[in-house]
Amino acid sequence: xxxxxxxxxxxxxxxxxxxxxxxxxxxxxxxxxxxxxxxxxxxxxxxxxxxxxxxxxxxxxxxxxxxxxxxxxxxxxxxxxxxxxxxxxxxxxxxxxxxxxxxxxxxxxxxxxxxxxxxxxxxxxxxxxxx
Amino acid sequence: xxxxxxxxxxxxxxxxxxxxxxxxxxxxxxxxxxxxxxxxxxxxxxxxxxxxxxxxxxxxxxxxxxxxxxxxxxxxxxxxxxxxxxxxxxxxxxxxxxxxxxxxxxxxxxxxxxxxxxxxxxxxxxxxxxx
Numbered sequence: 001x002x003x004x005x006x007x008x009x010x011x012x013x014x015x016x017x018x019x020x021x022x023x024x025x026x027x028x029x030x031x032x033x034x035x036x037x038x039x040x041x042x043x044x045x046x047x048x049x050x051x052x053x054x055x056x057x058x059x060x061x062x063x064x065x066x067x068x069x070x071x072x073x074x075x076x077x078x079x080x081x082x083x084x085x086x087x088x089x090x091x092x093x094x095x096x097x098x099x100x101x102x103x104x105x106x107x108x109x110x111x112x113x114x115x116x117x118x119x120x121x122x123x124x125x126x127x128x129x130x131x
Numbered sequence: 132x133x134x135x136x137x138x139x140x141x142x143x144x145x146x147x148x149x150x151x152x153x154x155x156x157x158x159x160x161x162x163x164x165x166x167x168x169x170x171x172x173x174x175x176x177x178x179x180x181x182x183x184x185x186x187x188x189x190x191x192x193x194x195x196x197x198x199x200x201x202x203x204x205x206x207x208x209x210x211x212x213x214x215x216x217x218x219x220x221x222x223x224x225x226x227x228x229x230x231x232x233x234x235x236x237x238x239x240x241x242x243x244x245x246x247x248x249x250x251x252x253x254x255x256x257x258x259x260x261x262x
Binding site for chain 2: 001002003006008010016019020022023024025046047048049070071072073074077079090094117120121122123125
């Protein structure tokens with residue numbers, strides 16, 4: 001089990017990259033659009049994990065709604081798992097809620113799926129397929 | 132630069148340990164009181180980083196106030212640095228606010244210090260001295 005990344009909701013991606021740069025350095029690749037979540041993201045490597053800065057692509061993005069209700073801050077924790085579908089099924093088998101019943105395309109060409117925040121005490125948990 | 136841990140505010144430490152166990156396994160050591168923050172904490176190793184579950188020790192704890200205003204969820208991100216005092220001074224030198232002007236005793240016998248959430252776009256950042 002590895003923490004793949006910490007997702008942070010930000011109102012402005014370029015400004016957030018500059019804000020974090022003195023602490024964690026520059027993003028490892030150019031910003032990327034993730035249509036399935038209506039966000040634009042940048043990943044910064046921090047040891048074996050990453051910080052993912054998430055800017056809403058439009059006002060219908062879940063991240064736009066998060067920013068409105070909670071303000072900027074940590075949005076989710078992403079754990080890498082061998083199979084996202086299996087991880088989601090395990091959450092459901094424990095009687096807990098998921099956002100996604102099956103894996104879908106996420107950032108960096110990876111398959112991803114979200115549990116519901118109620119499954120992990122208010123923390124939105126993402127599963128990311130891969131090493 | 133390494134992400135030492137992700138701090139998660141929880142109303143009940145024992146319940147939170149059981150909630151996270153299926154995903155990340157058991158804590159690496161028994162729960163510990165941290166008098167300087169009026170919290171009781173448990174660390175769970177996740178690869179090279181950790182999840183720190185934080186339960187308020189009493190209603191005056193900063194974590195009790197966090198739970199009241201935001202509900203359970205991610206409370207802070209902690210980065211390991213060679214010298215906490217230097218890391219705090221660097222934040223102040225950029226004209227940004229800190230919670231602690233100098234390092235103080237934290238969990239696991241480590242020296243720690245917090246920047247102000249405004250310094251990192253709404254994210255409460257802790258510096259932890261050590262590898």
